[in-house]
Amino acid sequence: MAPVATAVEEQRKTEETALITGSEAIAVACKLADVDVITAYPIRPYDTVMQYVSKLVANGELDCEYIVAEGEHSQFEIVKHASAAGARVFCGSSGVGWMYAMEALTVTPALRIPMVAMVGNRALDDPGAFGVEHNDALTVRDLGWQLVWVDTAQEALDTALIAYRVAEDRRVFLPCAISCDGAFLTHSQALVKIPTQEKVNEFLPRYNRGDLLLHPDNPITVAPQGNEDWVMEIRRQNYAAMERASDVLREAYADFERIFGRSYGNPFFEEYETADADVVLMGMGTLSTPVKVAIRKMRKEGKKVGFVRMRWFRPFAAQALAKSLGRFEAIGVVDRDYSFGSPYMSGVLTNEVRSALYSAPGPKPPVVGFIAGLGGREVTVPDVERITEGVYKAAEGKPQPLTQWIGLRE
Amino acid sequence: MATYVQIDPTQKLDPFKAVKKLPLEEFFTSGHRTCQGCESALVMKMMAKAAGPRTIVLGSTGCMYVANTTYYSTSWVVPWMHTQLGSSGSAALGTAAALKALMRKGKMKREPINVIAFCGDGGGADMGVGAISATLTHPDYNCLILMYDNESYANTDIQLSGSTPWGAHTTFSTPGKVKRIMHRRWKKNMAGMMAAGHPECKYVATICMSYGLAGMNAIRKALTIGGPTFIHSLDPCPKGWDYDPYQSHEMGELAVNTGVWPLYEVEKGVLRLMGRTQQIAAGKIPRQPVRDYLLRQGRFAHFTNDDIDYFQSKVDEMWQKWLVPGVIPFRKEVEADTAPE
Numbered sequence: 001m002a003p004v005a006t007a008v009e010e011q012r013k014t015e016e017t018a019l020i021t022g023s024e025a026i027a028v029a030c031k032l033a034d035v036d037v038i039t040a041y042p043i044r045p046y047d048t049v050m051q052y053v054s055k056l057v058a059n060g061e062l063d064c065e066y067i068v069a070e071g072e073h074s075q076f077e078i079v080k081h082a083s084a085a086g087a088r089v090f091c092g093s094s095g096v097g098w099m100y101a102m103e104a105l106t107v108t109p110a111l112r113i114p115m116v117a118m119v120g121n122r123a124l125d126d127p128g129a130f131g132v133e134h135n136d137a138l139t140v141r142d143l144g145w146q147l148v149w150v151d152t153a154q155e156a157l158d159t160a161l162i163a164y165r166v167a168e169d170r171r172v173f174l175p176c177a178i179s180c181d182g183a184f185l186t187h188s189q190a191l192v193k194i195p196t197q198e199k200v201n202e203f204l205p206r207y208n209r210g211d212l213l214l215h216p217d218n219p220i221t222v223a224p225q226g227n228e229d230w231v232m233e234i235r236r237q238n239y240a241a242m243e244r245a246s247d248v249l250r251e252a253y254a255d256f257e258r259i260f261g262r263s264y265g266n267p268f269f270e271e272y273e274t275a276d277a278d279v280v281l282m283g284m285g286t287l288s289t290p291v292k293v294a295i296r297k298m299r300k301e302g303k304k305v306g307f308v309r310m311r312w313f314r315p316f317a318a319q320a321l322a323k324s325l326g327r328f329e330a331i332g333v334v335d336r337d338y339s340f341g342s343p344y345m346s347g348v349l350t351n352e353v354r355s356a357l358y359s360a361p362g363p364k365p366p367v368v369g370f371i372a373g374l375g376g377r378e379v380t381v382p383d384v385e386r387i388t389e390g391v392y393k394a395a396e397g398k399p400q401p402l403t404q405w406i407g408l409r410e
Numbered sequence: 411m412a413t414y415v416q417i418d419p420t421q422k423l424d425p426f427k428a429v430k431k432l433p434l435e436e437f438f439t440s441g442h443r444t445c446q447g448c449e450s451a452l453v454m455k456m457m458a459k460a461a462g463p464r465t466i467v468l469g470s471t472g473c474m475y476v477a478n479t480t481y482y483s484t485s486w487v488v489p490w491m492h493t494q495l496g497s498s499g500s501a502a503l504g505t506a507a508a509l510k511a512l513m514r515k516g517k518m519k520r521e522p523i524n525v526i527a528f529c530g531d532g533g534g535a536d537m538g539v540g541a542i543s544a545t546l547t548h549p550d551y552n553c554l555i556l557m558y559d560n561e562s563y564a565n566t567d568i569q570l571s572g573s574t575p576w577g578a579h580t581t582f583s584t585p586g587k588v589k590r591i592m593h594r595r596w597k598k599n600m601a602g603m604m605a606a607g608h609p610e611c612k613y614v615a616t617i618c619m620s621y622g623l624a625g626m627n628a629i630r631k632a633l634t635i636g637g638p639t640f641i642h643s644l645d646p647c648p649k650g651w652d653y654d655p656y657q658s659h660e661m662g663e664l665a666v667n668t669g670v671w672p673l674y675e676v677e678k679g680v681l682r683l684m685g686r687t688q689q690i691a692a693g694k695i696p697r698q699p700v701r702d703y704l705l706r707q708g709r710f711a712h713f714t715n716d717d718i719d720y721f722q723s724k725v726d727e728m729w730q731k732w733l734v735p736g737v738i739p740f741r742k743e744v745e746a747d748t749a750p751e
Contacts, residue, residue, distance in 0.1 A: 036511040037504065063515060065507040070544035074500040077493065077541070081468065081504030084491055086518065087511055103494050206517070214489045214505070216464045216523060223492035224479035 016194045022185035025153040025192050026092075026118050026178065027052035029160030031062045032200040036087035039067045039075040043097035044130050045182040046120025050092070072097045076104035076117075083113045084214045084222065088164065088207045091115060094182060095122030098136045108175045109144025109238060111223060112212065114167035115175040116160060120186045121285065121336075123375040131376010132182040134284065134337040138313075138348050144238045146176040146245060147314040149284035151270075153190040156180055158256065158264070161195075161204055165252045168207045171244045181336075183376060184286035195260055203259045246315045268317035270309040271324065273299065277306030279391045280325070283334040284310045284349060287379060291334070294384035305388055316352060322360030325353070330395035332387050334370045334379070334406075344402040347371050366394040372406040383407045415549040415610075417637060418510055421464065421522045423630035429623055437463060442478040442485040447655025449645040449662065450474055450530075450558045452619050457526065457556060458488060460626040461633060465524035468493045468501035470538065472530035473565040474558060498529035499541030502553035502638070510551065524633045525553040531573035532563040535600045546608035546638045554632045554639045557600060560647035568650045572598040575670075576724065577717055578709040580650070585712040596724060601642040602737050605676040613639040615675035620646075620662030621685055628675060635677070644671045652708025664703040667695075669725050672736030681737060691735060700725050 020028065026049050030038065040050035056062035065082075069075035072093050079089035093101055098119055108115055119137040123129035137147055146167065150156045156178065163176040180186050214222060226234055246268075253267040264270070272288070273295055274280055281291055288309045295305050308324065325331055335347020343351055350369035357364045370387050373379040383406050394400045426432055437458035444451040454474055458467070465488045469475050475492055478485045493501035506525045512518035529538050534557035542555050562580050563569040569582040570593050579585055583592035605614040613632045617625035625643065632639035646661035648654065653661060665671035666686045673684040682688075689695045700722045704710040713721070733740040 034515075036515065036517070037507045039504075063511075065511045067503065067507060067548070069500070070540055073496065074503075074541045074544060077497040077500035078504035078507065081491070081493065081501045082508035082511075085466070085505045085508035085512075087508035104497070107494060214466055214491050215518075216466065216489060219487060219489045221479055221484035221486050221490045224481045224484060225476050226481045230481045 015196065017191055018194055019189050020153055020192050021048065021187055021189050022150070022153045022156045022180045023048035023118070023120065023187070024052045025157035026160050026180070027056060028194060029157045030090045031056050032195065032197060033088060033161060033164050033204055035062070035064050035090045037065045037067070037079055037082035038090045039069050039078045041069045041072050041075045041093070041097065043072075043094045044120070045122060045186040046092045046094040046118055048186055049118050049120070072101035073104055076101040076108065079115055080104055080108050080111065080113050083115055084111065084209070086207070086209045086213050086215065088168070089115050090117070092118035092120065094120040095136050096125045099124065099139065102139070105140050105145070106143055112173040112238070112241065113175055114173050114207070116163045116167055117175065117177045119177050119179045120182050121179050122182045129375040130182060132184060132285070132336060133374050134179065134335070134348070137177055137179045138337055140177065141314055141348070144174050144242060145314060146174055146312070147179065148176065148312050149179045149310065150185070151286055151288050151309060153185070153188070153192045156185065157192055157194070158260070158262065161200060162249070162252045162256055165204050166245060166248050169248045170208070170210060172241050172248050174238070174241055174245060179285065181286040184289070193262070199259050203255060242315055246317065249312065249315070266320070268312045269321060270311060272307040272309070274306035274308065274324070276304055277328055278304045279330045279332065279388065279395050280306040280308050280328045281332045281334060281384070281387060281391065282308045282310065282349065282353060283336070284313065285336065287334055287336060287373065290379050290381055291384050294381040294388070297381065298385065298388060303388065303392075310349065313349075316356065318356035319360060321353070322356045323362065325357060325365065326360070326362040328365050330365050330391045331367045332370055332391035333367060334372050334387060336373045338371055338374070344369065346403045350403070366400070368394050368400050369403040370406050371403065377407060379407065415637070417550055418513065418552060419522050420552050420634050420636050421462070421524060423460070423462070423634045425627040425630060426460075426623060433459065435459070437461070437465070437487040438485055439487060440485060441483045443480065444473065444477040445649050445655065447648040447658040449619055449647065449658045450560055451478070452622070453556070453558050453625070453643050453645055454478065454528070456619055456622055456626050457528070457629055458486075460629040461488075461524045461526060463488060464521065465526060466505055468498065468505060468525070468527040470498045470501065470527065470529040470533040471495040472533050473560070474528060474530065476565050493527065495533045496537035496541060498527040498533060498538050498555050499543070499545035502527035502555055503545045503548060503551055506551035506553040522552070526556060526633070527553065528556045528558060530564070531557060531559040531561060532571040535559070535573040535598045536571050542604070542640065543607065546604060546611040546640060549610045549637050551638055552636055554629070554641065556629070556641045556643060558643050558645050559600070560645045560650055562647070562650040564647050564650045573600065576721060577713060579712060580709070590712055590714070591717065599739060601640070602739070604640045606738055609679070610637070611639060612637050612678050613675065614641070616642045616644070616671065616673050618644045618662040618666055618671060618673065620659050620666070621673070624673070624685055631675070631677070650709065652711070653706055657706070661706065664698065664706065667698045668700045668703045669697040669729055669736065670700060670703060672728070674737055681734065683736070687736065697729065
């Protein structure tokens with residue numbers, strides 16, 4: 001047998017491939033990670049992950065305490081406390097459900113709880129909308145949550161395993177939210193390679209709460225009143241943990257590649273067709289699909305357009321990003337979110353990119369902000385082409401509005 | 411018949427026989443900054459003594475968080491963790507679920523560990539009632555939720571809660587020139603609601619640490635019986651109720667003897683009136699007039715005779731008109747209630 005065929009055969013023996021959605025992929029990761037306590041509460045679109053978890057538990061494939069809570073606040077508080085008592089936990093929500101849990105979301109990183117949560121990104125009420133917007137997950141960006149946006153079901157599964165490894169690393173001990181665009185990823189099926197349990201065990205050590213374990217053998221007092229005496233020092237410890245998270249993430253991605261044989265390259269952002277690009281577009285999540293299609297079309301027309309997909313929003317790889325973006329003549333950042341009253345009225349990602357560039361050495365190409373695809377509205381290939389036109393104008397030095405709404409009914 | 415509830419063994423905590431036979435070891439000790447005469451601190455001390463060393467305590471925001479645990483000091487000998495104001499139910503459930511999963515999966519040594527979450531009346535009867543209710547419907551997890559009820563948000567400056575008695579002067583219900591009675595809600599019947607609303611919950615009790623041995627034994631029973639349980643403790647509060655701190659013990663006795671605070675337990679659905687309450691219900695001792703209780707407290711100093719009469723009439727209703735006197739406010743007949751103008 002030819003060597004290639006042997007390798008494929010070998011892979012078939014060890015790796016199963018399944019046609020599953022992004023939500024199902026994360027449920028599979030929970031099974032592989034042998035999660036101990038999972039709490040559910042219904043809200044679309046994230047809840048599909050819990051429907052799948054429920055099946056795994058019922059079929060004996062996942063041994064965990066599976067608790068249906070009476071609201072998101074309790075949902076997140078239950079797993080927070082389970083993690084403090086040493087359990088590996090999983091949780092999730094969407095849109096206003098995530099907001100309802102906000103108090104719990106605030107104390108989780110402050111308590112150094114390594115929770116992994118899935119956010120099925122959804123527009124915030126009102127008016128009601130099931131579709132994707134990124135404002136839900138972004139509300140915790142300042143609190144110590146690690147935030148990652150994934151693009152495919154495969155990336156969702158892989159990132160969930162990486163998230164457990166990084167969140168539960170004693171150097172970090174911070175929660176991680178995996179953002180999956182509502183519908184576009186949560187409900188879309190794709191072929192996903194399911195890693196073997198042996199490889200996952202090799203990659204992901206057991207959660208060890210260590211000297212922070214709440215147990216009669218370790219009778220500690222957790223989170224007493226700090227006040228002006230100590231709160232600042234405690235905040236600084238969280239700052240240091242987030243600072244360390246970047247290196248721990250890099251280690252985890254390197255180990256992931258070594259053990260599973262799949263590479264994500266730069267863990268923090270993905271670059272597409274940037275090698276010779278004049279201008280680049282930026283965005284997060286499944287926006288990459290129409291953007292990549294449009295880029296292939298535009299490149300046939302001779303336009304050298306590239307794409308940078310931000311994967312990790314927290315920690316934010318400011319230096320590496322600024323260094324990369326400095327190569328281009330102009331940057332168009334597409335936000336699937338809003339930040340009313342922010343500098344230049346731009347979206348959250350746009351202003352983070354501007355901020356990263358401002359303090360970096362080297363060239364600072366113009367950054368044009370675009371707001372698109374809110375409430376689950378599709379971002380089309382013509383939308384992307386229109387965005388690119390604006391970016392090219394900025395590259396030519398023609399003044400552009402710093403924030404433009406795309407695909408808006410006028 | 412098949413068993414659907416999968417409960418782990420609990421610690422077998424027999425009742426304490428007498429005060430002089432109590433263990434000397436303390437698991438809630440010095441290092442706290444509670445007010446003089448704080449009855450809730452006594453509840454914490456007796457709760458910890460009743461539960462013993464193999465216990466995890468979760469404490470929601472309130473006096474018993476802020477005053478007991480100041481960074482770099484703690485009064486807790488057993489492991490203790492803060493939980494959010496409305497999260498006592500969730501804290502108990504999450505901790506119990508973790509122990510259950512980790513022990514079943516061989517990730518933690520098997521042993522029965524008590525899980526107790528406490529909350530004040532603000533955290534329990536107001537904000538946390540939903541989470542407590544949910545926890546009491548989960549039959550598989552061994553945990554106790556103890557609500558220490560000092561009848562106000564006492565840590566934040568004495569604001570009224572859903573558990574504050576009718577008419578009481580709090581910083582959110584100050585008697586004024588036009589409105590004398592600013593707080594016109596009757597105290598929420600938390601223990602009755604928990605007992606009546608959660609048929610799978612095996613133990614609900616009301617206690618008052620003026621009767622400390624009974625209180626501790628209720629806690630021991632709640633921890634031994636298995637599954638989620640609930641105890642509601644009435645805690646006289648010198649700061650919030652405005653009386654001299656040395657009178658705390660007596661104030662608790664008055665609450666029971668006037669019938670304002672009925673002592674009872676509901677064990678596997680069986681209601682037992684306890685202590686003095688049992689004697690009052692059996693007609694062995696008379697109910698003392700509520701006037702004796704109300705006029706001892708500055709928070710009722712603005713009451714007129716009409717106000718006291720109204721308060722008395724509402725307490726009389728509890729005993730004379732409720733189908734389950736002092737416990738469940740269902741009645742046989744509809745009648746109009748009117749507050750004094």
